[in-house]
Amino acid sequence: MSTSVKPSGTAAxxxxxxxxxxxxxxxxxxxxxxxxxxxxxxxxxxxxxQSMLKVERNxxxxxxEPSVGFAGFENYSLALQQETFVDGFGRxxxxxxxxxxxxxxxxxxxxxxxxxxxxxxxxxLRATYFLPYGIPGVIATILWGFLYxxxxxxxxxxxxxxxxxxxxxxxxxVLWSIANIVVWQFAGYNxxxxxAQLKSVPQELYEAARIDGAGPWxxxxxxxxPLVRPALVLTTVFSIIGTMQLFAEPLVLKKVAxxxxxxxxxxxxxxxxxxxxxxxxxxxxxxxxxxxxxxxLSFGFLxxxxxxxxxxx
Amino acid sequence: MPTRRKVxxxxxxxxxxxxxxxxxxxxxxxxxxxxxxxxxxxxxxxTFWTWVPLQKAVALWNKQNPDxxxxxxxxPANTSGGYQKMHSALTAGDPxxxxxxxxxxxxxxxxxxxxxxxxxxGADELKGAYVDWQWQQGVFAGKTYAIPQASGPMGLxxxxxxxxxxxxxxxxxxxxxxxxxxxxxxxxxxxxxFPPANAQWFAALPWQRGARWVTTEGDTWVVDLTxxxxxxxxxxxxxxxxxxxxxxxxxxxxxxxxxxxxxxxATWPGAQWYDALIRGNAPRxxxxxxxxxxxxxxxxxxxSSNWGGSATAILQGSRHPVEALEFAHWLNTDPAAIDLLIAxxxxxxxxxxxxxxxxxxxxxxxFGGQRYNExxxxxxxxxxxxWRFAPTTxxxxxxxxxxxxxxxxxxxxxxxxxxxxEGKFVDDLKAKGLEARSAR
Numbered sequence: 043m044s045t046s047v048k049p050s051g052t053a054a055x056x057x058x059x060x061x062x063x064x065x066x067x068x069x070x071x072x073x074x075x076x077x078x079x080x081x082x083x084x085x086x087x088x089x090x091x092q093s094m095l096k097v098e099r100n101x102x103x104x105x106x107e108p109s110v111g112f113a114g115f116e117n118y119s120l121a122l123q124q125e126t127f128v129d130g131f132g133r134x135x136x137x138x139x140x141x142x143x144x145x146x147x148x149x150x151x152x153x154x155x156x157x158x159x160x161x162x163x164x165x166x167l168r169a170t171y172f173l174p175y176g177i178p179g180v181i182a183t184i185l186w187g188f189l190y191x192x193x194x195x196x197x198x199x200x201x202x203x204x205x206x207x208x209x210x211x212x213x214x215x216v217l218w219s220i221a222n223i224v225v226w227q228f229a230g231y232n233x234x235x236x237x238a239q240l241k242s243v244p245q246e247l248y249e250a251a252r253i254d255g256a257g258p259w260x261x262x263x264x265x266x267x268p269l270v271r272p273a274l275v276l277t278t279v280f281s282i283i284g285t286m287q288l289f290a291e292p293l294v295l296k297k298v299a300x301x302x303x304x305x306x307x308x309x310x311x312x313x314x315x316x317x318x319x320x321x322x323x324x325x326x327x328x329x330x331x332x333x334x335x336x337x338x339l340s341f342g343f344l345x346x347x348x349x350x351x352x353x354x355x
Numbered sequence: 356m357p358t359r360r361k362v363x364x365x366x367x368x369x370x371x372x373x374x375x376x377x378x379x380x381x382x383x384x385x386x387x388x389x390x391x392x393x394x395x396x397x398x399x400x401x402t403f404w405t406w407v408p409l410q411k412a413v414a415l416w417n418k419q420n421p422d423x424x425x426x427x428x429x430x431p432a433n434t435s436g437g438y439q440k441m442h443s444a445l446t447a448g449d450p451x452x453x454x455x456x457x458x459x460x461x462x463x464x465x466x467x468x469x470x471x472x473x474x475x476x477g478a479d480e481l482k483g484a485y486v487d488w489q490w491q492q493g494v495f496a497g498k499t500y501a502i503p504q505a506s507g508p509m510g511l512x513x514x515x516x517x518x519x520x521x522x523x524x525x526x527x528x529x530x531x532x533x534x535x536x537x538x539x540x541x542x543x544x545x546x547x548x549f550p551p552a553n554a555q556w557f558a559a560l561p562w563q564r565g566a567r568w569v570t571t572e573g574d575t576w577v578v579d580l581t582x583x584x585x586x587x588x589x590x591x592x593x594x595x596x597x598x599x600x601x602x603x604x605x606x607x608x609x610x611x612x613x614x615x616x617x618x619x620x621a622t623w624p625g626a627q628w629y630d631a632l633i634r635g636n637a638p639r640x641x642x643x644x645x646x647x648x649x650x651x652x653x654x655x656x657x658x659s660s661n662w663g664g665s666a667t668a669i670l671q672g673s674r675h676p677v678e679a680l681e682f683a684h685w686l687n688t689d690p691a692a693i694d695l696l697i698a699x700x701x702x703x704x705x706x707x708x709x710x711x712x713x714x715x716x717x718x719x720x721x722f723g724g725q726r727y728n729e730x731x732x733x734x735x736x737x738x739x740x741x742w743r744f745a746p747t748t749x750x751x752x753x754x755x756x757x758x759x760x761x762x763x764x765x766x767x768x769x770x771x772x773x774x775x776x777e778g779k780f781v782d783d784l785k786a787k788g789l790e791a792r793s794a795r
Contacts (some may be wrong), residue, residue, distance in 0.1 A: 097382050099788035108382040108468070108788075120786065126757070193610035193619070213764025297435075298608050300552035300760035304753045317439035319750040320383065320467045321786070322446065 086333075093117050093326035117327035126305035127328065131335065133217065134307050138285035141221040146277055148225065149232035150270070154262050156233070157240050168237065171230035179227065183294040186223045191298050211299035219299075220291045228284070232277040239273035240266060275347050279340050286336040289313065308332045383467030385448030386672035390476070399675050400424045401682060404441065405455035406432040407504075407665075412686060412695040423678045425453070433457055434749055441670065445469045450670040452679045457665040458492040459555065461501055462746035464668065466787065470500040471669040476680050478502070484688045488740035489705040493666050502683040505702030506664035507626030508734035509559050509649050512633060514621050515723060516643040517544070525647050529591055532650040536600040539621050547622050548614065549596055550606040551759035554752035555662060559626075560592075561585040562660035562742050564652055569745045570794075576745055576784050579794030580755070580777040581770070587652075589769035596763065603763045612636040624649055626662040627731040631700020634721050642720060646727040648734065659737035664702060703735055747783040754779040 096113035121127055152171055156164055174182065190210035192198045201208050210219045243266065251261050289309040296302040304318075305311040308328060316325030393399065403413070403425050413425050428451065430437040438460060444450040445467060456464055464470050478499040482490055485503055493501030511526075518525060521542050526532040536546035550556060558568060566584035570577045579585075595601045602620065604610050614620035615637040623629065633644060649659060667683040669676055686692050688706040690713070697704070697714040710716045715728040745751060758772030777793055784791035 097788055108466075110382055188609070191608070191610045193604070193613050213761060213766070296552075298605055298610075300550075300605060300756065301764060303757035303760060304750075305757070314750070314753070317442055318434055318753075319747065319783075320442045320446075320463065324786070 089326045089329055092323055093330050095323045097321075097323070113323065117324050118331065120324060121328045121331060124305070124311075126303065127308065127311045130305050130308045130311055134285055134288055137217055137221060137288065138282060140218075141224055142278060142281040142285060144221075145225045145229050145281065146232060146274060148229045149236055149277065150267070150274070152229065152233045153236035153240060153270070154266060156237055157266070158258065168234070171233055173230065174227045175231040177227070179223075179290040180294055182227055183223055183291045186219070186226075187295055187298050190219055190295075211295070211301060213301040216295065216299050216301045220288070220295065223291050224284075224288075228281070232281070235277055236270050236273045239270045243269050275344070279343060282339050282343060283336050286332060286339065308335075384445040384450070384469050384671035386450070388471040388669070388671055388673045388676050390676050391674045393675075393678075396422070398422050398424065399678055400426055401453055401673075401675055401679050402451035403427050403453040404430045404437065404451045405453075406430055406437055407455055407696075407701050408699045409686070409696055409701065411699065412692040415691060415695065416682060416685060420682075423675075423682065425682055430455075433460065438463075438749070441469070442467065445671060448672060450672045452669060452673040452675055453683060454668050454670050455504075455665055456501060456668040457663065458489075458503075458506070459744040459748045461493055461666060461668070462495075462744055463749060464670075465495050465500065466746040469671050471671055471673060471676050472498050473500060473502070473669060473676070473680055474498040476676050478680060478684075481684050481688075484684075484707060485705050486707055486735075488738070489664065491740075492664070493668075501666035501668040502680070502687055503664075503666045503705035504687050505628070505696070505705055506735070506738075507628050507662045507702050508731045508738055509563065509624060509626055509660050509662055510727075510730050510734050511647045511649055512623045512625055512629060512644055513647060514618060514640070514643050515645045517618050517621050525645075526650045527648075528654050529650045529652055533591070533595065533600070536595060537598075540600055544619055544621050545600065545602045545614075547601055547620055547624065548604050548606055548611055549592060549601040549763075550611075551603060551763045552605055552756040554755040554759070556606065556625075557755070557759070558752070559660040559662040560624075561588045562739065563649060563658050564588050565658070565739065567742060569743045571743070574790050576789060576791040577794050578745070578751075578777055578780045578784070578791060580773040580780065581795060585773060586770050589773055593762075593768045593770065596769075607632065616640065626702070627728070627734075628663060628700055628702035630722075630727070634700070642723050644722050645725050646722060646730045648730060657733065657737045658739070659734040661738045661742070664705075666705075703731060745780070745784060746789070747780070747787060751776070751780040751783045754783075 094113055094115070094117070095110050096116060097108050098111045099108050156167060156171075159167065177185075189195045189197050192202075192209070192211075195210075198208055198210070209215055247265055247269075248261065251265055256264070287309050288307045292302045292306045292310055293313070296306070304314045309332060312325045312328040312332065315321045315328060391399075399422070401423065405427060406429060410427055413427050417424055430440050437455070441450065441454055441456075441464075450469075456470075461470070473493075474497075481502070482499075486506075489503035489506055490499075492503055493499055513525060517523075517539075521538060523535050523538050524531065526535045532546070539546045561568070561582075561584055564584040564587060566579070566582045566588070568578065568580055568585070570579065592601075596603065602614065604614070606623075611620070615623070615633060616639065623633075630646075633640070648657065651658060667686060669679045669683065673679055686696075687704075690708075693704055693706060693708065694714045704713075704715075710728060710732050716726065718724045718726050754776040755772065758775045759769065761767065762769055762772050781791045781793050
């Protein structure tokens, strides 16, 4: 498979390469690094800086000329004192605890099934499962919204005729209606990552298993699943980050579901502070808190998994 | 050849640059309005962000004023994205010249220094052409900051055909409204919807009862969502909700419009500008609608209130305030422009005018030939105009909506929700650095 690399260059040049990165490598990395710096690193530091500012008001009714002052950690304490903002974290955590396993289990099952079907169908099925990912989240939510709103949705009509009264947008249900949209959208995408990993499993392992008398179940349980573990870890980390940043789906559903409050998710809360309440400084503090929590969860999960891996060895 | 150390140093400097620039951080609008001198014959283009379909009126202006072209850009309505966009543009220092801003949002824009002081450009002389209370919505500390466009006096839209069929009297009081609701429910329909996430709509109801949610005392904002008047209104709707007499759905959404189309909703206590929404979303109900006064708390009274209404504002940072003001005044007072705006369903005109002479005074086949705007004219005259909006209305009304959402999910009552929201309302004002307290 792998193309053989001609042993070019002398030992001396290779030695230098090991010493410090090549200038050419920097040239290739340059465009990416410049964009990364400009679009990621600088805004992050600017947000941290802004999170420590506040508006000081003067004059009658506070409508006089305002000024910007240093707030220290005031915005952070203000954000953490807002019960509804903190509740938002609880909500997305609960969401993640349920939605991420369900979605990844579905993705794994789909990937394993795809691995079993004949080549002729595999391509078509893979594309079908992947298709929802190609639909932007906002549009997907609008479409699902029509299926959720009673009086418009054929689903609620049919279920209503059968004697059920489902309230997809109700106070207790709307979180799971959002989870349903996210699962629908991302299961196929995660499936694709797992499929890619499955393809890289060497055929000899399957042959050996077959010779040892393993059936499809045993092959899946003892060979495929352990070997796609890295893909599962990767998709879990992505999903954790995605869950923490839940935004477009609740924002769009908010129009038809009063149960979705302005502080429904931490991201939504920061958005409304920044753009509806014109309080960029508080929004910056909330965003930083969100980033810290997402980082802690992702790295926490990674270290948990790798520690387990190490102890297994 | 740059060394790696140098490259890293440049990177660090680039990262530090915005932080240093941030030391000169301004509150709100990054650019202030200045009038650019115009040579005779020089053409200017004004950008206008709005969600009101007023393209026809603007086209008329553009035809009459080739030198001052107005470019309408449609933005999402108010807090659905329009205000977000305006606030961002103000902060970025690249705002449109003109913007649609509702009366309740004007104090919020004032707080971020987002509006041009129009008194500097002679706006005060135009005052006489407008209804006084609407003009006052744009006046802060004696200076004018916005040109009023339209308001939304409240009335009761109802389906005459269904009322006849079901033998229901048009309710004159809220007690009768409830009695009608019970009758209508027996016929398998509901009298109306109670949209939990529309505090602007709900606020119009205690407003009619005589409540004042926000007042000022010296430099202090006083918040009063739990006056006896507000609680009486809350209790009334609590009863309607718990007895299943109203549909707990959001207004102006697909399910709501379906209710209007099918007769699933038989009435709607709405603002005058809702006529265009009913007409547009339930066209097949032509001829079946009528408009009555809002039901009263005291028989024989004519108490009314207002929902919505907006102004044409010239945002802070415009380079052509003189031309923009000229356009804003024309748009909102010129009879030809007003007729085009009425056709587009923009609301109740802020300009002083004779109803009879305008498009509003005509009998309307959609309302069975009723001169329905005569009802709204009466309503408009009876609006208690001492109602005020705080500079945190978007945020604070969202608390009311969040709390109402919980009520409809079966947690507590509307009265509890108002109590809960009142505390948060005060906190919002304090968080903005303003003095505020609860009224009781």
